[in-house]
Amino acid sequence: MWETLPNWFWNIYYLFLLTTLGAAIYSLKMYKNKILSILAIVFIILIPIVSILNSIGRAPGIDEYEHLISQLQLGATWSIFTIIAYMFLLVWWVLFFLKIKSKNKATISN
Numbered sequence: 001m002w003e004t005l006p007n008w009f010w011n012i013y014y015l016f017l018l019t020t021l022g023a024a025i026y027s028l029k030m031y032k033n034k035i036l037s038i039l040a041i042v043f044i045i046l047i048p049i050v051s052i053l054n055s056i057g058r059a060p061g062i063d064e065y066e067h068l069i070s071q072l073q074l075g076a077t078w079s080i081f082t083i084i085a086y087m088f089l090l091v092w093w094v095l096f097f098l099k100i101k102s103k104n105k106a107t108i109s110n
Contacts, residue, residue, distance in 0.1 A: 043085040
């Protein structure tokens with residue numbers, strides 16, 4: 001039997017990806033951070049594909065997170081890409097919220 005992360009983790013993970021996809025599409029429609037939004041959409045599509053394809057051959061008894069970390073320690077390109085993509089999505093969210101906050105301040109001061 002293969003080891004996997006708990007269902008609550010996967011629910012939060014896919015909710016994060018879907019929410020990010022919706023926010024990136026919204027940001028793209030509003031022409032805010034157009035290039036970053038397109039890059040976020042590309043990463044949202046690529047991260048699960050790359051992770052699933054590279055997790056297929058993991059050792060029995062190791063879940064996806066443990067496999068990612070072990071491959072990162074070995075310097076596997078896919079794991080480095082995945083970590084960088086996750087960090088990009090987190091930075092994208094910070095920029096998204098800062099943009100909304102600055103827009104709200106401009107609206108309130110007018």
